[in-house]
Amino acid sequence: MRGRFISLEGGEGVGKSTQLRALADALRSRGLEVVETREPGGSPGAEAIRSLLLGGAEDRxxxxxxxxxxxxxxxxxxxxxxxxxxxxxxxxxxxxFLDSSLAYQGGAGGLGIAAVLEINRFGIADYLPDRTLLLLHPQGSERARKRDAGESDRIGSRPAAYHQAVDAAFRSIAADEAGRVRPIDASGTPEAVTERLMAAIEDLL
Known part of the structure; x- marks a missing residue:
């Protein structure tokens, strides 16, 4: 039986990494095999590229x-x-996954969502998640600044206006692809957010 591919998206500080681990635990409790991965990275070649992308000066x-x-x-x-x-x-x-490139490089970066989508479609041969969970939190950027304490990577350290544009792009993508992308309120307790995530994929179980 084919498994499922779920991506978690959102701007800085919305809790993706924490919620990914919680969602993985919830799925494993149902007897499913779960693979946790990340972007950029997730394979030896991609991890090598990750170090190139996230390290160094902003103008690298x-x-x-x-x-x-x-x-x-x-x-x-x-x-x-x-x-x-x-x-x-x-x-x-x-x-x-893909939606981060569309929001960050396509939307906030000014390349255009269509242009960034095109180069990615070639790279992944149109392989998309079964469901994308878009975490939204009004204080995400502020939480990220406190979390990173001035040690953000070269993308996370970009100015507030850039990250506001990222958020706007994510919301636009969710509106355009409502069948795949589900906005999730990431405020409240971690347990409450995990329950919302599980509800958003219940039809896939």
Whole structure:
């Protein structure tokens, strides 16, 4: 039986990593095999590209080079990790996927969502999540600043206006792809948020 591919998306500080682990535990309690992964990264080749993308000075890469590096990492991630796991029947939970590139490089970065979508469609051969859970939290950026204490990576450290544009792009994507992308209120207790996530994928179980 084919497994499922679920991505968790959102801006900085919305709790994706915490909720991915909680959602994985909830699914495992139902007897499912769960693979937890992340982007950029998730395969040896993609992890090597991750270090190039997130380290160094802000001007290390131009917008197009950055978008292409993300697409290359994603292509390897799908080929080596995501697709094989789903085909053997596992549930794959991914901390960020295609929609992050659309929101960050396409929306906030000014390349345009259509252009970034095109290079990624080639890289992943239109392989999309069964469900994308978009976590939304009004204090996400402030939580990220406190969490990182001035040690953000080169993307997380971008100015507030950039991250506001990311949020707007994510909301636009959710409106355009309501069948796949489910906005999730990420405020409240972690347990309450996990319950909302489980409710949003119940039809896939």
């Amino acid at each position: 890469w131009g917008p197009r080079a950055e978008a292409l590096l993300f697409a290359a990492a994603r292509a390897d991630h799908v080929d080596k990790t995501i697709r094989p796991a789903v085909e053997r029947g596992a549930w794959v939970l991914c901390d960020r």
